[in-house]
Amino acid sequence: MNTEHRENNTIIFRITDQKKQEWQKICEARKISLTSLIINSVENRILDDERRKVLEFIEKQDNVFVKIETNINQVAKIVNTQKLISSENLKVFNERLSEIIILKKEQNKIFENIYSLLSK
CATH class of the missing domain: 1.10.1220 (Arc Repressor Mutant)
Structure with missing residues (x-):
């Protein structure tokens, strides 16, 4: 208490x-x-209005990744039903996945910094 x-x-x-x-x-x-x-x-x-803007930014970023993840799931569903994907398409798909992983890690680092600023 x-x-x-x-x-x-x-x-x-x-x-x-x-x-x-x-x-x-x-x-x-x-x-x-x-x-x-x-x-x-x-x-x-950090001022209250800036805190609100940061939180809105975080929410928008999260929504972007949700859309990307949805697209990935759609591609996976198509591949699973057709049981076929060309090697070129698979290569491009894997490159995009790698880019997303890198961006997500960068985003998480930024979010950690933002959260530490918000907690002050």
Whole structure:
């Protein structure tokens, strides 16, 4: 059980009205709070809007690989029913599979880096 008690404190600082309006426009455009902008900027953490964009990117990447895997399964099904594939087609197919394996490994490394950034 976490016994740590969090208290919210208030910090008051002065900025010009123009600067406050600029910051609020940034927050409005990014759909984040002014508090989030300030805290995450000071603590050098990824902003909430950037976190959302990264997660959307990850989801899109995953969808791309699902489509590729579906295509691979379709080719395998055709080959299994016809019981025949030319050596040239098999060579091309295996080359594509090798490329996909390499890309998937690279993607996983990128995702590990992204997750470590998101956890900050």
